[in-house]
Amino acid sequence: MRKPPFYKSFLNSISGVFWMLKSERNFQLEILGLILNLFLIVFLKLNATDTALILIVSFAVLSLEILNTAAEKICDVVQPEFDERIKIIKDISAGAVVLMSFAAICTGILVYWKYIF
Numbered sequence: 001m002r003k004p005p006f007y008k009s010f011l012n013s014i015s016g017v018f019w020m021l022k023s024e025r026n027f028q029l030e031i032l033g034l035i036l037n038l039f040l041i042v043f044l045k046l047n048a049t050d051t052a053l054i055l056i057v058s059f060a061v062l063s064l065e066i067l068n069t070a071a072e073k074i075c076d077v078v079q080p081e082f083d084e085r086i087k088i089i090k091d092i093s094a095g096a097v098v099l100m101s102f103a104a105i106c107t108g109i110l111v112y113w114k115y116i117f
């Protein structure tokens with residue numbers, strides 16, 4: 001198959017993000033979290049380093065959510081019936097999102113703490 005031009009690959013990836021926004025509730029909630037963080041970054045006048053930290057952890061959660069959904073979709077194609085191996089794959093994939101979300105919450109507390117108190 002011929003490789004699509006760069007702009008086409010880019011448009012495909014953007015349409016993937018829009019699909020997540022339209023279809024996945026967890027992703028919608030995480031986007032709300034990002035919007036709240038953007039508001040706090042401006043309102044509390046975070047410095048460049050703290051802003052970068054908050055943006056990195058927020059986008060890391062969103063990116064892992066996308067990879068988790070991709071793993072779930074592959075599993076559903078490969079094995080639509082109940083399968084103990086699929087359960088493990090889906091559970092560990094979801095575990096990655098939970099771990100990064102925990103790291104993001106800890107980072108948020110550590111960063112915002114000094115601006116609020």
Ligand SMILES: Nc1ncnc2c1ncn2[C@@H]1O[C@H](COP(=O)(O)OP(=O)(O)OP(=O)(O)O)[C@@H](O)[C@H]1O
Nearest residue numbers: 026068072079080081082083084086087090091094
């Ligand atoms: N084919 C299957 N075989 C075994 N267990 C499954 C299967 N499909 C789903 N599960 C179990 O149900 C859970 C939820 O899977 P589902 O595909 O519904 O994802 P989801 O509700 O979109 O989850 P998430 O909130 O992580 O995105 C999995 O973590 C797994 O434990």
